[in-house]
Amino acid sequence: MYLDWRDADLAFRDEVRAFLADAVDDELRAAGTRMTSVYPDHHASIAFQKKLAARGWGAPSWPREHGGCEWSAVQRYLFTRERLAAGAPPPPLGVHMVGPAIIRFGTPDQHARFLPGTLSGDVLWSQGYSEPESGSDLASLQMPAIDDGDDLVCTGSKIWTTHAHVSNWMFALVRTSREAKPQRGISFVLLDMHSPGISVRPIVMSSGEHIQNQVFFDRVRVPKRNVLGAIGDGWTVAKFQLEFERSNLASAPELQLRLDELRAFAATVPHDAGGTLLDDPLFASRLAAARIRATTLEQYELQALSTIAAGGSPGLAASVMKIVGTELSQHLTELALDAAGAYGRAYQPQAFRAGGDVRLPHGCGQTRGPLAAAVAPLRYLNDRAGTIYAGSTEIQYNILAKATLGL
Amino acid sequence: MYLDWRDADLAFRDEVRAFLADAVDDELRAAGTRMTSVYPDHHASIAFQKKLAARGWGAPSWPREHGGCEWSAVQRYLFTRERLAAGAPPPPLGVHMVGPAIIRFGTPDQHARFLPGTLSGDVLWSQGYSEPESGSDLASLQMPAIDDGDDLVCTGSKIWTTHAHVSNWMFALVRTSREAKPQRGISFVLLDMHSPGISVRPIVMSSGEHIQNQVFFDRVRVPKRNVLGAIGDGWTVAKFQLEFERSNLASAPELQLRLDELRAFAATVPHDAGGTLLDDPLFASRLAAARIRATTLEQYELQALSTIAAGGSPGLAASVMKIVGTELSQHLTELALDAAGAYGRAYQPQAFRAGGDVRLPHGCGQTRGPLAAAVAPLRYLNDRAGTIYAGSTEIQYNILAKATLGL
Amino acid sequence: MNFELDMAQCLLRDNLDNFLARQYRFEARRQIVLGEPGWQPTLWRRFADELGLLGAGLPEQAGGSGGGAIEHMLVMEAFGKALVVEPYLECCVLAAGVLARSPGDAATALLARIAEGSAIVVPAWSEPVGGVATQARRTPDGWQLDGRKAVAVAAPWATHLIVSAQVEGTTGTSLFVVPRQAQGLALQSYPTIDGRRAADLECAGLALTAEALLGTAGASQALLEQMLDEGAAAVCAEALGVMARLHADTLAYVCERRQFGQAIAGFQVIQHRLVAMHLKIELARAATVFASLSLSKTARERALAVSTAKVTVAEACRFVAQNAVQLHGGMGMTDELPLGSYFKRATAIEREFGDVDHHLRRHARLERVAA
């Protein structure tokens, strides 16, 4: 057992670092460091993807034959850490979220039609899983896709479709038959967002941002050649996709950066009792407790990574990391709001880069108070999503109860 | 609305205070202030009861015709507060736990046989409700009491019978018939502990103390004249008794005293960073947070008391007070153990007055380290009971869910 | 010891609840908050004329009803329940509290204008205690103020501001009444996350008459601290209304929302969470009543009780609001349900008039001082 990275890992890290030092310009850095949620500015995200693709790094996890770089889990982890440290925004979600499923379940035709665009940032995906009545209980989804010759005809609605209003494709789960078991009879379709019959309703969040949508489908025709995997076998594809998504959860690097930011900010906040907020033993101990949680999670993630690198499966560690990482992230937004003081109540989204248009009235002039105070309430509000989406904390507890306790 | 006590209340308080200043001698004070759990030294408790009875204050809640003092809820509250401040131990549980039920449901014969002895401290009660297989689910109790002429014949076992080994009577719930609904067919009996067929097995707690017991019944005959209320109607009696027990929950006065003690102790503990533990901002803030919780609970209790004084029922407030009071009490034992430092690990029950014999090996010489450190681990261990007995915290949550949420 | 409301207080509460249920529906409120000026001056006059609300906690000689802390508590709770943005806290609790304790005809006259609804007076103090950056110096005609004030909530709506400043040659705090239109006063306005409007103030060569000074120069620190405590008690009461609504909406939602073939209210974990929220609210109420009743006690008793309430209420706000959102899932995070707006107000209250650490520190400090 030892903690240090291998020389090859360090060499890889230095290569990434050198690339990013060059690639991440002020514009990208602003987009990456001034995010108000996990969703980056859409355009910056695409711009970054194009730079990555040009370098051959557009798809870290894909096989080389499809233009990927086949990085190991350790390399992907190191890349993310460096990307965060360099202040770059995350690339668009399609590469990671649907690419591997297309590679695994897609036909050569589908590979040819979707992979290059996904890699280049020209095909932008949104995810159509949840429905108004199917959230935590995803398998109960209802949107019918009726077989009609060469097409499936979809009518219904999907909700929480991030960036649907700016994406050109959607991967979605639809119901192609109503057998006894709800998991059966689901199909995985790739949907052209320009198809007739699609309308997108913005959902404005309490932070005022428009990132989420509800998408309505009125007899939308999906050619069967856009079904991924067999008709009726969509649950298998979705499970693969979700597993893959879960295998890359590593939230500690970002949390550590947030803690660095918070610490630096606290060192500028004057304190009642003299000195700065960092001199206050209560705040300092809360910060230490948070750092301890972040470091512990980081070690947990590294140990899971080591298991994956040794050919193992992260297994239930993904649920542990999801629960712990999102809870800590929310706690950090609370501490940041504490540090923000009175200016934390001001609504100044214009000081930052929201993931979408801001739809509530706000000033547009000079930012009042410190920048860190302006973003604090937005992050606090938006970060509530962490314990809700991708399997709420309660659902993760249910999963762990079933699996680890044999209950 | 106003916070101050009425003049009549203050006059009553002064009368109680004057009595206690006289009645609570060093021996009683030692018994009251050196408790390791909620259970006082048995002999001291009786001695105190005799003094109270002599003053006419043996039974605060009973009607005058049975020798009680018919104090109002406010007076009982004030008495408890003064009793605690004077360092006296609590009187034996029978007066409060079974007396009111005997008065309400008993025959004149039962009144004559049980009330005077209960008042004088000569009849000492233990409670036989729980069985090994019936804890939280009390209504499922099974111990059969077979009708046999003038007697009921009991065979089975009761558990968690506090002080059963030193009491001479037990009030118990037994099953006299097995109808469909488990609450039916239960009878409330008064059991002479000297009856043939009774044996008492000590249960030593992890603090080493023998206060609890399991009591075995082998064809124990209970004369029917010792059944309280009608045969088969014991659940009604028990519900009355439990309601009465719950109506007198006021834990804040004791918690406030514990906080005073803890504070005084912390002011004597040298601290790494210089000064005393009380100068440590972290510990001081934990103490402040605990005081805030105690004061809030105190206000909640006073407001419930005001409702009762106005002729209302405490209703669900009893569950709230139970949950909050026991949780805070446990937290205070944690803080005390923190303050105790290294000596908090020493096992020195001899330094205090346990509620029963100590059955684990311990020194018997001079106490090592501060007295407050010697008692800290014992109270920590024993106080785990608070969230378990008299309806565990989980059961209280179920009660509140059902009632206040209409779920 | 008595925790019952008297008849007039019950009437005040019931009338106000009824009025707001009819006149302050959430959808109408939303449109007001989204637009300009962001509040309803006409409604404010109706508060005064129809309900006598603005003077409910003011002395009778100022046109009030002679009430005090309890009346403020009742109004604030009702305002919390309906999420009223109009500046009762700033004007009728804080500014009026200062004026009622300040000698002089000017203060009394302004107080009467508050009660009748014709003056909106709003404080511009640094929160929490401390940080008086604005300087006042005497001039032949009165005073001149220079400096800045931050995050003065409701200032964009004010007719007058009460500005704290340090008078040259004194060490304590002084308070000045500043007409909103005074030369030399500039406001930079912005919305707050909780649907109010606030402003940063810049006083540059701001000239005031001699009567603008409230009380004695340098002698207002104790009054300021008292007002911060009264403000804290008031937002605690407001929080009770906010949390009641968060809890009620969440209870209704979990009973209606179905997943896995049943209403999610059927899951024990959800039930216990709602109970935990209920417990926090019950305790918050007890502590708030305590704080309100302690406002008339000694400064130390008052401060201990207010810190007790503020810590209890802040922790309740956090727990109740966060869990209300969590149990609503994604819908809880949107601007589509009233819930989101209640969540944001609860978040603001958590830290208004001092966050948890501020009050823990103060409580610990006061406990070291003998009673």
Added chain:
Amino acid sequence: MNFELDMAQCLLRDNLDNFLARQYRFEARRQIVLGEPGWQPTLWRRFADELGLLGAGLPEQAGGSGGGAIEHMLVMEAFGKALVVEPYLECCVLAAGVLARSPGDAATALLARIAEGSAIVVPAWSEPVGGVATQARRTPDGWQLDGRKAVAVAAPWATHLIVSAQVEGTTGTSLFVVPRQAQGLALQSYPTIDGRRAADLECAGLALTAEALLGTAGASQALLEQMLDEGAAAVCAEALGVMARLHADTLAYVCERRQFGQAIAGFQVIQHRLVAMHLKIELARAATVFASLSLSKTARERALAVSTAKVTVAEACRFVAQNAVQLHGGMGMTDELPLGSYFKRATAIEREFGDVDHHLRRHARLERVAA
């Protein structure tokens, strides 16, 4: 980066687990702990002879196997699982750790005796760091010690003690080897809540030879701090074993205990509680491995990692132990099930080598120092 055990380490762990499962059953342990001397000297020799355990973490020149922190971690976890009271921590981790880093033949010889099981060497230091009340002064024959030591765990079982003292004319800490039977050394012994024995020491005119001093006078503070960190890491590892048992026993109990017509494991609130316990244990393990691997880093890195682990483990101990009792109900509080003894050990570990606040303070302090 590698978190796999090597083959020798796996073997050590498996052999020890097997040995303890056979030779250290709970009922037998209970009788030992209740009686005198409260531990098993013969078993100690078997640890040395049959398992080579006592030298597992010691250098080869001292008769050890050349292992270190990882071996200590494995032994301590196994000891935690079986609730072993024998003083591996005190003797093989702490005292041996000091001796292995001390020059001189006497130290090396004593170390070899530890590895073979013939010497039980136990520290007598104030915990946590600080408070060296014992004074040492030079005499013609060596040293004389005067003063007291508190709560030296396992001291009643020792053949030798390592006593910290301040040498006259120096400011730092010095460490001395003191034979248990030395003239002028008196022990007052007592049990601990977690089934060990401890003693307070009184040194009165205690005469020692010149070689009794370990290292240089006044220069052992850094070594002492290192040992406290190694001790903290070791009890973190022990806690993993203790908590695994608490969790396993609780899981078994809730599956078996029936109330309201079903096993209580069927209640969602109970299920989630067990998951919460599991989460704490998982994180405690990650932090403990981190601390163990960091013991060889710089003093600052070591201390940060150890404080990280100790805080994480202490909070896990509290949560897991308290909930294990809670879910057992009354039975969890008795001395009848093994659970009660595990609970008490978890409680002791929570505060051993510094409680949560101590390590939070240290962590905060170290974070202010640039790396």
